[in-house]
Amino acid sequence: MIEIEHVSKYYGDFPAVTDISFSVGKGEILGFLGPNGAGKSTTMKMLTGFLPPSSGTVRIAGSDIVSDSLEARRHIGYLPETVPLYTDMEVTDYLKFMGRIRGMSSNYVARRINEVIDIVNLGVYRNTHIGKLSKGFRQRVGIAQAILHEPDVLVLDEPTIGIDPIQVVETRQLIKSLGGEHTLVISTHILPEVSMICERVIIINEGQIVAEDTPEMLATRLRGVDRIELDVKGPSKEIADAISAVEGVTDVDHHYVQNGGHTTYAVSLLPDLELRSRLASAVVTGGWELLRLQSVGMTLEEIFLQVTTEEQIPGVIGAVEEEAQQG
Numbered sequence: 001m002i003e004i005e006h007v008s009k010y011y012g013d014f015p016a017v018t019d020i021s022f023s024v025g026k027g028e029i030l031g032f033l034g035p036n037g038a039g040k041s042t043t044m045k046m047l048t049g050f051l052p053p054s055s056g057t058v059r060i061a062g063s064d065i066v067s068d069s070l071e072a073r074r075h076i077g078y079l080p081e082t083v084p085l086y087t088d089m090e091v092t093d094y095l096k097f098m099g100r101i102r103g104m105s106s107n108y109v110a111r112r113i114n115e116v117i118d119i120v121n122l123g124v125y126r127n128t129h130i131g132k133l134s135k136g137f138r139q140r141v142g143i144a145q146a147i148l149h150e151p152d153v154l155v156l157d158e159p160t161i162g163i164d165p166i167q168v169v170e171t172r173q174l175i176k177s178l179g180g181e182h183t184l185v186i187s188t189h190i191l192p193e194v195s196m197i198c199e200r201v202i203i204i205n206e207g208q209i210v211a212e213d214t215p216e217m218l219a220t221r222l223r224g225v226d227r228i229e230l231d232v233k234g235p236s237k238e239i240a241d242a243i244s245a246v247e248g249v250t251d252v253d254h255h256y257v258q259n260g261g262h263t264t265y266a267v268s269l270l271p272d273l274e275l276r277s278r279l280a281s282a283v284v285t286g287g288w289e290l291l292r293l294q295s296v297g298m299t300l301e302e303i304f305l306q307v308t309t310e311e312q313i314p315g316v317i318g319a320v321e322e323e324a325q326q327g
């Protein structure tokens with residue numbers, strides 16, 4: 001549905017986005033995650049035809065966003081970072097206006113206005129001036145205009161920014177529910193949002209893609225370290241030494257849990273080794289009491305920090321780099 005190939009964007013000499021490629025399949029929900037200034041909004045503007053790429057191609061449902069802009073844009077609904085809302089217009093008038101600029105017939109607009117107001121739950125505010133709406137409800141107006149013309153692709157740039165926690169929950173549910181019918185691309189720097197809404201995540205940093213996977217798989221594939229926690233009763237130092245001696249263990253941290261009367265060991269391991277049974281037998285062989293043994297994934301926060309602060313990421317990115325060096 002969306003194909004981006006070798007796209008770069010320069011603002012003057014400054015490379016905001018360099019050589020990114022990815023595609024999004026029909027009905028997929030893709031999260032675009034990165035710190036401030038990473039190039040998220042720039043990428044979304046290129047996706048939606050608001051900015052031409054300096055080089056590379058963007059195709060939406062087979063149509064080139066530059067050479068076949070009208071056809072490509074017909075498929076797209078876009079919630080920009082700052083929604084250009086006309087604050088002195090009533091919600092329905094604004095939507096009517098947006099429909100007309102998109103060439104929708106007045107009957108079609110009228111029908112769709114009722115539908116989208118229902119979808120985004122704006123019923124009580126349909127005749128309110130947009131300027132009087134709270135931030136969260138303005139964002140809903142923004143989403144309403146994005147889905148008005150029934151696009152099959154929705155591009156939402158930081159859709160929940162500035163919204164209070166209660167409205168955020170509702171807005172996320174709303175976005176997720178749009179996922180069934182639409183191909184969705186959502187940019188955000190809020191990590192839990194990605195795991196809540198998205199099926200796949202691309203992490204972008206300094207204009208380059210540094211990681212791409214499902215939220216769950218990122219945890220296991222990216223860092224090259226798995227972690228296991230053990231609760232054991234017995235002499236901490238000796239037990240830590242025994243655990244460290246197991247092949248594949250790279251690090252052991254431990255702290256005594258006062259009210260449990262045991263020590264918790266956080267063990268870092270080389271990835272893809274099934275070491276649980278070896279760890280268990282190391283403890284049992286030492287004659288200590290094993291109370292718990294559990295794999296713990298990395299949180300998205302940890303992955304995010306890792307891929308945006310480290311240069312060398314083993315696994316996925318290693319492969320990409322090798323390819324680039326060969327070709």
Ligand SMILES: Nc1ncnc2c1ncn2[C@@H]1O[C@H](COP(=O)(O)OP(=O)(O)OP(=O)(O)O)[C@@H](O)[C@H]1O
Nearest residue numbers: 011014016034035036037038039040041042043189
């Ligand atoms: N119109 C512009 N002219 C010059 N530089 C720009 C322009 N727009 C963005 N940039 C720069 O390009 C880089 C990427 O900006 P972009 O807005 O795409 O980041 P972002 O990932 O959306 O960040 P944020 O999370 O803050 O919204 C930044 O360094 C920014 O300063």
Ligand SMILES: [Mg+2]
Nearest residue numbers: 040041042081
């Ligand atoms: Mg942005």
